[in-house]
Amino acid sequence: GEDVEQSLFLSVREGDSSVINCTYTDSSSTYLYWYKQEPGAGLQLLTYIFSNMDMKQDQRLTVLLNKKDKHLSLRIADTQTGDSAIYFCAVVTGGGNKLTFGTGTQLKVEL
Amino acid sequence: DTEVTQTPKHLVMGMTNKKSLKCEQHMGHRAMYWYKQKAKKPPELMFVYSYEKLSINESVPSRFSPECPNSSLLNLHLHALQPEDSALYLCASSQEGLSYGYTFGSGTRLTVV
Numbered sequence A: 001g002e003d004v005e006q007s008l009f010l011s012v013r014e015g016d017s018s019v020i021n022c023t024y025t026d027s028s029s030t031y032l033y034w035y036k037q038e039p040g041a042g043l044q045l046l047t048y049i050f051s052n053m054d055m056k057q058d059q060r061l062t063v064l065l066n067k068k069d070k071h072l073s074l075r076i077a078d079t080q081t082g083d084s085a086i087y088f089c090a091v092v093t094g095g096g097n098k099l100t101f102g103t104g105t106q107l108k109v110e111l
Numbered sequence B: 001d002t003e004v005t006q007t008p009k010h011l012v013m014g015m016t017n018k019k020s021l022k023c024e025q026h027m028g029h030r031a032m033y034w035y036k037q038k039a040k041k042p043p044e045l046m047f048v049y050s051y052e053k054l055s056i057n058e059s060v061p062s063r064f065s066p067e068c069p070n071s072s073l074l075n076l077h078l079h080a081l082q083p084e085d086s087a088l089y090l091c092a093s094s095q096e097g098l099s100y101g102y103t104f105g106s107g108t109r110l111t112v113v
Helices: none
Strands: A004-006 A009-013 A018-024 A031-037 A043-050 A055-058 A061-066 A071-076 A085-093 A098-101 A105-110 B004-007 B010-013 B018-025 B031-037 B044-050 B053-057 B064-070 B073-079 B087-094 B108-112
Touching (some): A009 A018, A018 A031, A031 A061, A043 A055, A043 A061, A071 A085, A098 B044, B004 B087, B010 B018, B044 B073
Antiparallel strands (some): A031 A085, A061 A071, A085 A105, B018 B073, B031 B044, B031 B087
């Protein structure tokens, strides 16, 4: 099955940039997503990128995709305390109707 | 309406009880999903309904029984659960093709005692 890996923990200072990384194994993945989960809450879709794109920018968020290395990253500019959460990457697998989530990265923003 | 609504938000049940989780969306999405999430772990897919028909069952034990009465509603019937089934149960829906990802509900936090 698909393996989607993330580093477990990231700590940054408020105002700095955060970069969360994700690697996956299924080269046929078409859509790749980033979700945010705050404590006790469901998952919020932040952004997505289609596999024929290298980069997508959406306000403070920048997604980079290296399809050759199967590497996805999420950069959050000017990180704020409200950005503290767990971030999951997710890729489409199984012929298109199934999302496989990464292991999740807990982002802690310090003052 | 751009939300997926799940009820109840919290549920405590005994191992001999029967209960149901409910999920509702009015975005016209034709695919609906149940996921199970343990603390600080990624969500794990349980079931997928596409056009009100069960299309994926990820080898879930029969003590979990999904039902899709219509295109807006998804239920998960629970019976004879074990303490290890305690988790956050998330419902999601999507347009066909997944081009905009899933919309998730806020989940039902289930505790089995």
